Amino acid sequence: MSARSSIRVAGLSLRYSPRAFATSALLGVLVVVLVGYALTVGKFTIPVGQVLSMLTGTPGPQGVDYVFRAVRMPRVLTGVLVGIMFGVAGDIIQSLSRNPLGSPDVLGFGGGAATGALLQILVFGGGAAAVAGSAIAGAFATAILVYVIAYRRGVVSYRLVLAGIGIAALLAAVNRYLLISADLNEAYRAAVWLTGSLLDRTWDHVTIATVAAAVLIPAAFVLSTRLTLLEMGDDTSAGLGVTPERSRAALFVIAVGLTGAAVASAGPIAFVALAAPHIARRLVNAAGPSLAASGLVGAVLLLGADLACQQVFPTGDLPAGVATGALGGLYLAIVLGTRWRRAVR
Numbered sequence: 001m002s003a004r005s006s007i008r009v010a011g012l013s014l015r016y017s018p019r020a021f022a023t024s025a026l027l028g029v030l031v032v033v034l035v036g037y038a039l040t041v042g043k044f045t046i047p048v049g050q051v052l053s054m055l056t057g058t059p060g061p062q063g064v065d066y067v068f069r070a071v072r073m074p075r076v077l078t079g080v081l082v083g084i085m086f087g088v089a090g091d092i093i094q095s096l097s098r099n100p101l102g103s104p105d106v107l108g109f110g111g112g113a114a115t116g117a118l119l120q121i122l123v124f125g126g127g128a129a130a131v132a133g134s135a136i137a138g139a140f141a142t143a144i145l146v147y148v149i150a151y152r153r154g155v156v157s158y159r160l161v162l163a164g165i166g167i168a169a170l171l172a173a174v175n176r177y178l179l180i181s182a183d184l185n186e187a188y189r190a191a192v193w194l195t196g197s198l199l200d201r202t203w204d205h206v207t208i209a210t211v212a213a214a215v216l217i218p219a220a221f222v223l224s225t226r227l228t229l230l231e232m233g234d235d236t237s238a239g240l241g242v243t244p245e246r247s248r249a250a251l252f253v254i255a256v257g258l259t260g261a262a263v264a265s266a267g268p269i270a271f272v273a274l275a276a277p278h279i280a281r282r283l284v285n286a287a288g289p290s291l292a293a294s295g296l297v298g299a300v301l302l303l304g305a306d307l308a309c310q311q312v313f314p315t316g317d318l319p320a321g322v323a324t325g326a327l328g329g330l331y332l333a334i335v336l337g338t339r340w341r342r343a344v345r
Contacts, residue, residue, distance in 0.1 A: 034300065122190055
């Protein structure tokens with residue numbers, strides 16, 4: 001576990017991990033590098049100098065300026081915000097469930113958000129704001145259902161995960177039914193969205209993700225101390241002045257809100273919420289939650305996956321969710337295989 005240091009400012013003492021701070025700073029630099037690279041590459045290359053000039057507000061050549069401001073900027077910003085939201089939500093849920101598989105994907109929150117969005121796209125035909133509202137409502141409805149099923153004088157980790165897996169399977173069947181019963185063109189559009197993609201993102205999606213991140217991520221950091229105490233057990237956290245059920249419910253609401261907003265902005269992109277906390281904890285060498293590192297790892301994974309799709313299939317429109325699903329599945333298999341070998345020794 002990483003060592004901790006403390007600083008004193010105006011009579012207040014703040015404890016921090018130098019390794020976690022340095023890791024988060026390096027991840028932040030990596031996100032900036034990926035953002036810069038993503039703004040320059042695509043169907044045609046925009047020179048770095050021209051990108052920097054347009055970022056300062058100077059209009060670029062006709063056509064280039066449109067591609068930069070209406071296509072690449074919304075795509076990249078949505079990718080960063082959605083990756084951060086998935087990473088933070090995954091870290092919160094894994095800490096609350098005390099289970100490495102307890103991510104929003106596995107517990108069905110992402111599937112519930114997808115069901116809400118699909119109903120809006122295929123049945124009601126609403127715009128981006130309506131789809132976002134339905135996705136968030138779907139995520140909360142699913143979370144309430146999973147919580148109620150798992151609750152027996154409190155919520156135990158294995159009951160929460162089992163209830164989530166069951167509801168996720170049910171929602172997957174509902175989503176398939178909605179697709180096969182829809183008009184062919186609408187079903188194709190919805191199927192691409194259901195894969196999880198940053199293609200055709202607009203400033204509406206950036207606005208949705210920005211508002212959700214601006215409200216929910218600061219709230220998550222404010223409650224991060226309680227999250228750490230909850231990992232020690234209800235009796236210990238209660239002895240330290242934390243109300244377990246109330247704190248758990250507040251963090252649960254934040255994680256579900258982040259998941260719903262992320263799915264509303266880019267679709268149910270697989271494995272980012274599951275893998276980001278695992279990778280962050282290995283980098284930080286911490287046993288407990290590390291929200292900043294998890295969020296930044298989520299942004300790196302999603303932007304990296306989108307760039308890989310663009311570079312490997314430059315003439316196609318391969319969704320980023322395909323790459324995250326393939327790489328995430330491989331990562332999960334390696335992690336589970338490693339743990340199984342350690343267990344049998």
